[in-house]
Amino acid sequence: MKLFTYAKAGATAESAIQEAAGKKGAYYIAGGTNIIDLMKDDVVVPDHLVDITALNCNQIEKIAGGGVKIGAMLSNSDLANDPYIRATYPVLSRAILSGASAQLRNMASVGGNLMQRTRCSYFYDVAGDCNKRKPGSGCPAIEGYNRMHSILGASNKCISAHPSDMCVALAALDATVHLAGPAGERKVKLLDFHKLPGNTPEIENVLAPHELIVSVDLPPTPAAFGKNWCYLKVRDRASYAFALVSAAACLELEGGKIKSARLALGGVAPKPWRAADVEKMMVGKPADEKTFKAAAEAVMKSAKGYEHNKFKIELGKRTIVRALKVAAGGVA
Ligand SMILES: Cc1cc2nc3c(=O)[nH]c(=O)nc-3n(C[C@H](O)[C@H](O)[C@H](O)COP(=O)(O)OP(=O)(O)OC[C@H]3O[C@@H](n4cnc5c(N)ncnc54)[C@H](O)[C@@H]3O)c2cc1C
Structure with a gap:
């Protein structure tokens, strides 16, 4: 070292x-x-x-008019176990608790979770090539062992996947990231914080040099999201494993029809993947299997599988359908 x-x-x-x-x-x-x-x-x-x-940014503060400000140094455990978060944003609590282990969650911070790097084995192998680590050197994962890799949003320069669970729920909940740096303070939507690889996979987010994540804000959400929600994580082991596919789903229902919906995916893309168009497509439709299957097909329409991860396309569809069904059924 x-x-x-x-x-x-x-x-x-x-x-x-x-x-x-x-x-x-x-x-x-x-x-x-x-x-x-x-x-x-x-x-x-x-x-x-x-x-x-x-840093003194390790609290959850209620924002006047609704929503919460979550300090970047708050531990993943303290966020997941906070009674207000559990009651109001249960999809976030469950997403965090499905990640890592209790010991890791006790140490891991909110800011660090946003900034965690991909788990692509080629990225970790400094003896080999990787466009993210050594720009221009190549992406061995494309022709190599790519079971954990992306099926959405990848490029011919990088197909690694973003590993976070917490960020999938934050994406579904319309979070905003507060930054402070040498040039001052600014806010960025979580959905714009992480970048797709394109031709520059070494640039993973919008942080300027030495910019610091200070907090993450959650806006108020429909009360129904406290009942009609699901975070479903499909992985190789029941715990302590990164997602093959995960889905955060929240629904607001009225007379058996969908009034509003949120759907975000993890494990399938280089950044937390929000299916905003598909959410709109579901509005006004019955909350039933036909609608959910159509939604899953629409999300995966642009998916591209590689030799070892083609299975994620079908798995992704089934994960979406099940997460939406569970959300529609409601949690007591
Ligand atoms: C074995 C193992 C299993 C795991 N499983 C999962 C899982 O299933 N799901 C999941 O979501 N995560 C998982 N994780 C990842 C874990 O959630 C992250 O390691 C953790 O969230 C990182 O937070 P940290 O505070 O320890 O960050 P650090 O390790 O301290 O920092 C990580 C990066 O973030 C930067 N950084 C940290 N804080 C800030 C800030 N406020 N502003 C700007 N930059 C900052 C650092 O410079 C560094 O580059 C796992 C980790 C391990 C080791």
Whole structure:
């Protein structure tokens, strides 16, 4: 491992930004559950680590007029287990609890979860090529072992998948990410925060150098989303495994018909995948198998499978149908 310097930022975002600004190769470290692994494998080689664990953005605050502000340093466990989140945004709580392990969730932060890197094995293998790690070197996953990879939104430069569960629920819930950096503060929709690979898979999100995620806001949602929701994660093991396919579904029903719908997918794309067009397509239709099957077909219409992950297209359809059915049935 290459030597690096370390500094602990104070309670404010400004102190963290000051500590990182102007320093080439400076990285923030929050829970350390991803960046330390990447450092051990030489995938990420920081010159300077800025520890942000003392930042005072580790609470959930209710926003006047509805919604909540979630501090970036709040642990995944504290967010998932918060009584208000469980009651009002249960799809988020369940998504988080379906990820990693209790110990990891205790350490992992909200900001770190948004920033976690892909689990593509070629990305982790520094002896080989990877356009994300070494731009222009190639994507061995396209012709290689691609079972966990993307079927939507990939490019001929990168087919890795985004691994987060939490972000799938945040995508469905229309979250907004608050950033602070050397150039000031700004807000970005979660759906615009992560970038598709296109020709530049090394650019994974819209963060400018040394910009810090400060919080994530959730707007108020229809009360029905506290009852008619589902987060379904299909994976190789019952726990402690990344998603092959996951779906976050929330429905608002009126007289057996769909008044509004949210649908986002994980494990299938390089970023949390919101099916906004398909949500609109479902509005006014009966909340039944025919509608849900048509929705699943529409989401997967543009899907492209590779040698080892073609199965995800059918699996994705079935996951969507089941998640929508469970959401329609309602959780007591
Ligand atoms: C074995 C294992 C299994 C896992 N399984 C799952 C799973 O099933 N589902 C799932 O969703 N996740 C899973 N995870 C991933 C886990 O959720 C992430 O590692 C965690 O969320 C990262 O948070 P952290 O605070 O530890 O980030 P760190 O490791 O500290 O940082 C990760 C990255 O984020 C950057 N960063 C951190 N905070 C900020 C901030 N506020 N602003 C800007 N940049 C920031 C860091 O610079 C770094 O680049 C798993 C992890 C492991 C190790």
